[in-house]
Amino acid sequence: MDTLNQNISKPSLFSSFVAITKARLAISVVFSTVAGYLLGVESWNSQNWLTLLLLIIGGYCMVGASNVFNQIIEKDLDALMDRTKNRPLPSGTITKQNAFILGVALTVLGLGILYAVNAKTAMFGAISIFLYVSLYTPLKTMTPLSVFVGAFPGAIPYMLGWVAATGSFGIEAGTLFIIQFFWQFPHFWAIGWFLYDDYKKAGFFMLPTGKRDKKTALQIILYTIWMIIASVIPAFGYTGKLFLTKISAVIVVALGLWMLIYAFKLYKEMDAKAARKLMIVSVSYISLLQIVFILDKFLR
Known part of the structure; x- marks a missing residue:
């Protein structure tokens, strides 16, 4: 009976793969890449479907590999936090050796697939995984930076999606990069706020001041404003082929103000509940923003 119970409770290979590659996060990242690709495509043909498929698979492999290596490095720290203690590595479902083999395999496969799209796409994919694993991950226990x-x-x-569609990095790809760059700060600081106590167990200090204080809340507001400004720049005709109509710009500003309201609520209430709401709104914001940009392009 004990053996039967162990077999029933033992995670499947698929569920372990989903967990160690952080599938939900990986899919949201791939969605951003697809959005950038759709914005960069000038004319649609059968080849685009193949390129899009390669981009989705290659993108997932690269994000999955980053998450695998991240969890290998943070295995002992993950075991200290309630949110992460049941992940495959700290729970013993997957060994470090097998995880490393998977990470390497996903990296090689992902880079190969992205290179089949074009060399610049593979290059930016490689830069992304290097920065995430070699710099961001170890710095999490050292500095809020x-x-x-x-x-x-x-x-x-x-921006990777745009590069995949056009084979070039210019003002358009740079603008997409800046939009998502500024969005990162209120999003991750909101996460760092409501998970502050759990992060503290592992020595992660993600907030800019290291504390849940008014200065951190004020920075969240300021970066949200910068994000809104960056998001409407395409409406003024300074970003090459990346353009946003005035109507869509109004919608984008409205979405930004929606997020800004929750940033101000966090400043006022200063609690984990308000931070969690801001995080949820930020996820909705970036997805809706990308959808607005896509619809604006194909419906104008």
């Missing part, structure tokens, strides 16, 4: 460093690989996926 880790969020600044992590914002670079976090902002690459949106």
Whole structure:
């Protein structure tokens, strides 16, 4: 009976893969890449479907690899936090050796697939995984500046899609990068706020001042404002082929103000509940923003 219970409770290979690659996070990142690709495509044909498929698979492999290596490095720290103690590595579901093999395999496969799209896409994919694993991950226990460093690989996926579609990095891709770069700060600081106590157990100090104080809340407001400004720049005709109509710009500003309201609520209430609401709104914001940009392009 004990053996039967163990077999029933033992995670499947698929569920372990989903957990160690952080599938939900990986899918949201791939969504950003797809959005950037759709914005960069000039004319649609059968080849685009193949490129898009390669981008999705290659993108997932690269994000999955980053998450695998991140969990290998943070295995002992993950065991200290309630949020992460049941992940495959700290729970013993997957060994470090097997996780490393998976990470390497996903990296090689992902880079190969992205290179089949074009060389620049593979290059930015490689830069992203390097920054995330080699700089952001170790810095999380050293300095709150880790969020600044992590914002670079976090902002690459949106512009990566444009590069995959056009084969070039210009003002358009740079604008997409800047939009998602500024979004990272209120998003991750909101997470750092409501998970502050859990992060503290592992020695992670993600907030800019290291504390849940008014200065941190004020910085969240300021970066949200910068994010809104960056998001409407395409409406003024300074970003090459990346353009946003005035109607869509109004919608984008409205979405930004919606997020800004929750940033001010956090400043006023100063609690984990308000931070969690801001985090949820921030996730909705970036997805809706990308959808607005796509619809604006194809419906104008």
